[in-house]
Amino acid sequence: MAMGQQHPSMIRIQEIQKEIRESRRLVVSFSGTQSDREYKHLESSLTKLLFELDAIDTDGKSDIQHGRKSAVNELEGLLKELEQIATHPSRLKVERVFGDAQQLVTNELSSAGGLITEEFADRIQEIIFQLTQVKTGGKIGLRKARYRALTRICAVQDIIENCIGRQALSLPLSTDMHPSVPKIHSVLSEVSKARWDVIGLLMNLNALENCAHLSRVLTGLLMQLDAVDVTGQSEVRNYRKRVVHEINCLLEHLEMESEGEAAASYDLAQNESIKQIEGIRQKTTQLKQKLLQLENVCDDHFKSKSELQSLLTELDKIDIGKNPCIREARRRSVVDVQAVIAYVDLKESLEKRRNMEEQLKDEHASQKAVWQVLNDLSEFQKQVLSFDGFRTDKNYMRLEEMLTKQLLALDAVETQGNDGAKVARKQAVKFAQNILNYLDMKTDEWEY
Template identity: 55%
Template sequence: GARRRRRARWRRRPRACETEPSRSMDMGNQHPSIRRLQEIQKEVKSVEQQVVSFSGLPNDKSYKNLERMLMKQLFEIDSVDTEGRGDVQQARKRAAQETERLLKELEQNASHPRRMEIQNIFREAQALVEEKIVPSYSGGSCATEEFEEGIQDIILRLTHVKTGGKISLRKARYHTLAKICAVQEIIEDCRRKQSSLPLPEDAHPSVAKINAVMCDVNKARGTLIALLMGVSGEETCRHLSCVLSGLMADLDALDVCGRTDVRNYRREVVEDINKLLKYLDLEEEADTTHAFDLGQNQSIIEIEKVLTRMREIKDELLQAQSPPELYLSSKTELQGLIGQLDEVSLERNPCIREARRRAVIAVQTLITHLDLKEALEKRKSFAGEEHPSHRAVWDVLGHLSEILGEVLSFDGNRTDKNYIRLEELLTKQLLALDAVDPQGEEKCKAARKQAVKLAQSTLSYLDLKSDEWEY
C-alpha cells in the first residue's frame, strides 16, 4: 500500500501550460521594484499616442509638458532600487530605453526638416497677413491682388510638402493649411459682403444698432485673422469668443417684428458671427480631429476609385497585342472618368484639389498615349511624298510613343535607374526635335511644336509620378 501511494505521488507532472494560472496568480508576489517599474511604464505608455502624433514645435507649451512628463518618468525609473538583482536591472533598463525612445521621437517630430519647412512657409504667410491684411481692418482697404497671389502660392507650396505618411507631419500640414485657408475664406467673404450696403438707419429704430454690431463684427474679423495666424499680440481666442457671443446677445435682444427686411439683415449679421465662431474652433479642433487622415475622406475614396479603373484600362492597353479597335472604347471610358473627377467635391481642401489634379493628369496622359498610337497606326497606310523634316518628326513621335508607354508603367522614385534612363531618353528626343530644320514648311513647324510639347509634358508626368507626394 505504501509503494502504491509513492507511485501515485510521482505518476503525473503538470504540463507547462497548466502552471500558467498559478504563475499569473503569483504576479502579486513580484518584487516591489518590478511592480513600480510596471506602473511607470503604464504611465509612459499612456502618452505614447500624443508623442507619435505631436505636430507642434519645440517651444510649444504641449511639447514642454510632454517632455517634462517623460523626463520625470525617466528620473523615477533611475531612482528604482535594483538591490543588485539581475531581473530588476533588466526591467529597469527596458523601461528607461522605452522612455528615451519616446523622448527622441518627440524631439524628432518637433524638429523634423519637413516640419521646419511647414513652419517657414507659415512664417511667410504671417508676414503677408501682417503687412497686407491686419492694417486693412484698422481703416485700410481690403485684400489686394498681390496678397491673393501670395497666399495662393503659399497654399500650393504647403500642399506639396512631403510627409512620407508620417502622422505628425500630415497633422502639421493639415492644421497649417486649415488656418491659412480659413483666412482666405474670411477675406473672400468680407469682399463679397462689401458690395451689399446695410439698410439706411431711418428705415427702422433697430437698424442703427445692427449697423454698429456689423462694424464690430468687421473688427472681429481682423482680430480673428491675426489670432489664426499667430500675430495677435495680447488677444486670445477665449476673449474674442466672449465678444462675439455678446454681439449675438445684442442682436437677439432687438425688436424687429413686422419688418422682414430688417429681420433678414439681422439674420445675415448673426450668420457672419456664427461663421467667425466656427473658425475659432480650429485651434481646439486641431488636436482632436482626424480630418488630416484623408485616406478616409469620401472625395479621396472617389478619386482612388477612378484611378483604380484607369490602371485596369492602362494595363489592358499596354499589353503587347492590344488591338486598335480597343482604343476608341477605352478613350470613351477614360473621358467618362475625367467627368467623374470633375464632379468630386474639393471641400475647399487644397490637398484634395491636388489629388484630383494629379488624377486628371494621369487619365489625360493615357488618352494622349492612345491618340498618339492611333495617329501612328494611320500613318502606316500613308504612301504619299513627304518632306524629310516632317518624316524626322514622325520618327521622334514613334520613339515618344514607346517611351510614354514606359512612363505610364513606371512606379518608382527619382533615385531609380529606370527614372534616370527615361529622363535621358526624353531629353534625347527633345534634342532630336531641336535638330530638325523645318525649312519654312508650316506643316512641319506645327508638327515639331506639337512633338516638343508632348516630350515636355511626358517629362513633367514622369516627375509628377516620381515625386513621392501623398495626401
Template identity: 55%
Template structure:
C-alpha cells in the same frame, strides 16, 4: 525568501505600471505636431521626465532581474522623449513654421493697410498667399503623422485667412444697403455690422497666430451673441430691412465656421487627406484608369481591336475627375490634376498607336512621302514604344531604368532636331513629335517626384 519574492514582485509591478503610463503618453507624442515652444510640448515633456524620476526611485535591491527591468523602462521612456523632440525639431516641421511666419507678416501688412484706409493691395496679398499655399503643398512629410498634421493645419489656416480677407474685400465694396432714417432698427444692425468687422479682424489675427489676447471660444460666444441681438430686433413688415438682417446673419455664420477649424484639426483623422471624400473619389477613378491601362498590356492585341469603348471610358474618367470637388485645398487640386494627366497619357498612347497601325496597314500611301517626313514617323514609332514603358514604369529617379528612359527620349528629341525640312507637312509633324517627347518626359518626371497629398 517568500518576502524577498514579494518585494521583487512589487518593484517589477511598479515598473510595469510606469511603462503602461509611458505607453499612454506615447500616443500623444505620435501625433504631436507642434514645436518646442508649444505649451503641449512642455506638458508632455514634464510628464515623461516625471516617469523617469519614478523609475530611478524604485528600489532594485541590487537584483539582476529588477535592474534589467529598470534599465528597459528607462530606455523606453528616453526613446519616447527623443521622439517628442525629433517631432518638434524635424527640419520639415521647421520649414512649415517658416512658411507660416511669412503668412503672419503678410497678414500683418495687409491688415495695417486695411485699417489705415489706404486700401489694401489685394493683388499682392493674393499672390503672396498663393505662393505660400504652393510651397506648403510641396513640403515632403514622408508619411509621418506629426508632419502631415502640421502641414494640414497650416494649410487650413492659410486657406481660411485667404477666404476671409477675400470676402471682407467684397464687403468693403458693398455700400450699406439702407440709411439709418429708413427705420430705427437699421442703425442697430449697422452697429452690429461694425462689431462683425472688428471680430473678423480678431479672427484673422487669431488664425495667423498674432493675437494672444483672443481665444476661439471667446470669439464664438461674441458672434453667437451678435446673432441673438439681431434675432431680437423687430423688423416685421419691412422686407428690405429683414433682407439686410439676413445678410448680416449670413456673414456671422460664415465666420463661425472658421472657429470649428481648430477643433477639427485636433481630431485624429482631420489631417489625413487619405480619408477625404474627394481624394477617395480620385483614387477610385485612378484604379479604374489602371485597370484600363493594364488591358493595353495584351501584347498580341492591335489597338484597333481593343473595344472602341475604351477611349470613351477614359474620356468619361476625365469628366468624372472634373466633377470632383477640390474646394480651395491645393493638395486635392494637385491630386486631381495628376490623375487627369495620367488618364490623358493613356489616351495619347492609344491615339498614337492607332495612327501607327493605320500607316502600317497602308504602305502604298507612304511611298510618295518625302524621306524627312518618313524619318519623323520613325521617331513617332520609337516614342510610342517608350511611352508604353513610361506608362508602366513604377520606380524612382535614382533607378537605372529611369535614367535609361530619360536618355532614350532625349535621343529621340535630338533625332528630331537633326531633321531639317522646309516641307510644311514635315514641319507640323516634327513639331507634334517634339511636343509628345516633352510630354512623355514631363509625365515620367511627375511619376517620380514623390509628391504626396
C-alpha cells in the same frame, strides 16, 4: 505571484510602465516643436519617471533589475523620439513656412489697409503648395503638424477668395437707394474688421481674440441684418444675402480650433476618400497599360475612353472635406486620367487624318507642320505615360529635352496669317506643355 505578494519595487515599476504606455501615445501624436508648452510638459513628465526609476531599490533581485532597466530604455527611447519629432527637418520646414504665412498676413494687413488683394491670394496659394510638398515619411506627428498648418492657411485662402469674389460682383448699393442700405453698409464695415480678426486668430497672430468672442460678435451682426427691412427690394435683399453669406463663412472657419485633433484627419492611411482615390488610380493604371499596348485605334480605344470618363465622374463625387492633402490627391488623380484621355484623343485625331488624306491635300502648309509635330508628340506622350522614374534618371532628362524641342518646333511654325494654323499651333503648344507638366507631376515625389 499575486499582486499582494509582489515586491513593492516591482509593483512601482509596473505602475510606471503603465504610465509609459500612456506617454507613448502622447509622444507619437505630438506635432509641436521644442518651444511648445506641450513639449516641455512631456519632456518633464518622462524625465520625472526616469528619476523615479533611478530611485527604486532593486534589493539585488535580477527580475526587478531587468524590469527597471527595460522601463529606463523605454523612457530614454521616448525622450529621443520626442526630440526627433520636434527637431525633424520636415517639422521645422512646416514651422518655417507657417511663419512665412504669418509674416505675409502681418505685412498685408499693414500695407493694404485691410483690403484683400489678388497678390495676397496668389502668395497664400504658393505657401499652400510649399506645405503640400513637405515629406512626413508616414510619421503621425509630422502629418498632424502639416495638416494643422494646411487647414489654417486654407481657411485663410477661402476667406480671402470669398472676399475677392464679393468685391468682383458689384460695388455696394447707393445709400440713397433705400433706408436699409446704410445699415447693411455699417454691418459690412464691421464684417471687414472681423475678417482680419478671424484671419489673425487662424494664424495665431492675435492673442487677445478668441473663437467664442468673435463668434458672439459675428452672430450679433447676423441679428442686426435679420432686423433690416428689405421688403419688396430685391437688390437690397441680395446685398444683405451676400453679407450674411460672408458672415456665415467666417463663423464656419472659427471652428478651426478643433480641427486636426482626430487621428483620421491627418493620418490618411485609412481615410475613405484616399482609399477611393487610390482605387481609381489603380483602375487608371490598368486602362493606361492596356491602351499603350494597342498600336492602332480600335473599339477598345472607345470603350477604355468611356471608362476613363466615368472615373472622372467618380473622382468628382469624392468628399475631400477640409483636407487640402486629399484635395491635392484628387487633383493629381484627375490629371492622371485626363492625360490618358488626351493620349486617346490625339491617337484618334491622327488616325482620322490618315483616313482623310485626299480631303486634306489642300490644307495650309502651316497646319500640316503643326500636325507633324503633334504626330511626334503622340509618341513622346506614350513614353511619358509609361515612364516610372525620377528626375535624376537619364530617360527623364531625355523626355524633357525632346518635349522642349517640340515646343521650339511649334514656335518656329510660320502661320502666315492663317487663322486655322494659329488656332492649331496654340492648341498644340498647350498640349505639349500639358505633357511636360504631367511628366513633372509624376516625378515630384509628392505624398498625401
